[in-house]
Amino acid sequence: MLIVAATFVVLLLAGMPVAFAIGISGALFFLQHPELPYTIPVQVTVSQTQNFALLAVPLFIIAGNLLNKSGITEALLNLASVLTGRLKGGLAQVTIAMSALMGGVSGSAIADAAMQARILGDGMAKRGLSRGFSAAAIAFSAVLTPMIPPGIGFILYGTIGQVSIGRMFAAGILPAVVLYVALTATVLFMAHIRGYAPERETRPSLGEIALAFRGGIWALLFPVMLLFGLRMGVFTPSEIGAFAVVYAVFIGTLVYRQMRPASFAEAMQGSLADVGAVMFLIALSAIFTYGIVFERVPELISGSILGLTDNLSAVMVIVALLVLVMGLFIDATVLIIMLTPIFLPLIRQLDGDPVHFGLVFILAATIGNFTPPVGAAMYAVCSIMKVSVAHYTREALPFFLTVTAVTIALVFLPDVVLAIPRLIFG
Known part of the structure; x- marks a missing residue:
């Protein structure tokens, strides 16, 4: 497996698409083991796509793209501005609130960051905020997106690890609140040092707040309806993805009335590309995963970590730091697919909660989307806002430290993660 892993890293550094890097390097394992039939790579690739639970992935991707074309984005931006406009930091506070509200809509940190960069980027610069600071605030605020149902990462992890997807959806809610408070405090601290003014000078009236909530209520209800449907047994995770698509079309055509045939076609075209990329990655990852299981890599890694400590919290911290470092170089989706079969058995061996x-x-794993050298969300935001990676990196350091600190803190706060899943699912 060392040759396979080294080949994977070399192919990534050479700029090869991740799916092909995984598939080609995984295929090398079978060349090293001629006793294995060469039909296995084809069989495992095809069988990986036959998992019924994975049907939720393309459905939620389609729903997210349709919701972004429904007109709901403008309503949520207005709500975020009303709720946070008086805090120091102005639009930097608005972008964090926007990400919290958009989590149940887009489900993708990269899509959320790119969208907000287009909507708020120029406005933040015109109000005197440093472009690097603005880009960092937009990018790192998107860490909230996958924490709020229906995060695609939760679906992948739950499917691969045989963990309740409903519980994973519920587990993200309180940590998202903690992350929101931490990011807001970081912006307040930076704004105080730099003298960044609030976006609004006056408090919003009750009428303004009520009107803003009325406009954004359909987005706020979305994750609630997902959890309710799963808890009451109305939907399976796959079926609720289909409901999400119908819901997106409903509010786009009948509530906000902004979805036209052209915007519907654009959303479906974007979904086709997104679904193809994700599912191709999932399919080819099966070749790589087969070698990992065959060589008993999970047991080897577990033995190495347990040789250092058998304390559950210490092991989780070690794994979190390893994933954090790997996330600097590998996409979060890839990490979830590749590492879940390696680390989850270790946590179960120590009687840890798989949801926690x-x-x-x-x-x-998500943090790597916002950090050099390969952070996809970072490059999207920097490209849209015309900010150098060096400038972005300097300004992003406080946000990186904040999010990393929250991640490590959650290791020692299992009740924060598990309170809502226990309340809803028992």
Whole structure:
């Protein structure tokens, strides 16, 4: 497996698409083991796509793209501005609130960051905020997106690790609140040092607040309806993805009335590309995963970590830090697919809760989207806002430290993660 892993890293550094890097390096394992039939790579690739639970992934991707074309974004931006406009930091506070509200809509940190960069980026610069600071605030605020139902990372982790997806959805809610408070405090601190003014000078009236909530209520209800449907047994995770698509079309055509045939076609075209990329990655990852299981890599890694400590919290911290470092170089989706079969058995061996671990694991993997050298959300925001990576990196350091600290803190606060899943699912 060392040759396979080294080949994977070399192919990534050479700029090869991740799915092909995983598939080609995984295929090398079978060349090293001629006793294995060469039909296995084809069989495992095809069988990986036959998992019924994975049907939720393309459905939620389609729903997210349709919701972004429904007109709900403008309503949520207005709500975020009304709720946070008087805090120091102005639009930097608005972008954090916007990400919290958009979590149940887009489900993708990269899509959320890119969208907000287009909507708020120029406005933040015109109000005197440093472009690097603005880009960092927009990018790192998107860490909230996958924490709020229906995060795609939760679906992948739950499917691969045989963990309740409903519980994973519920587990993200309180940590998202903690992250929101921490990011807001970081912006307040930076704004105080730099003298950044609030977006609004006056308090919003009750009428303004009520009107803003009325406009954004359909987005706020979405994650609630998902959890209610799962808890009451109305939907399976796959079926609720289909409900999300119908819901997106309903509010786009009948509530906000902004979805036209052209915007519907654009959303479906974007979904086709997104679904193809994700599912191709999932399919080819099966080749790589087969070698990992065959060589008993999970047992080897577990033995190495247990040789250092058998304390559950210490092991989770070690895993979180390892994932955090790997996330600097590898996409979060890839990490979830590749590392769940390796680390989850170790956590179960130590009687850890797979939902608690999954939340910490996914959050640690997500952080890499916002950091150099390969952070996809970072590059999207920097490209849209015309900010150099060096400038972005300097300004992003406080946000990186904040999110990392919250990730490690959640290891020692399992009740924060598990309170809502226990309340809803028992």
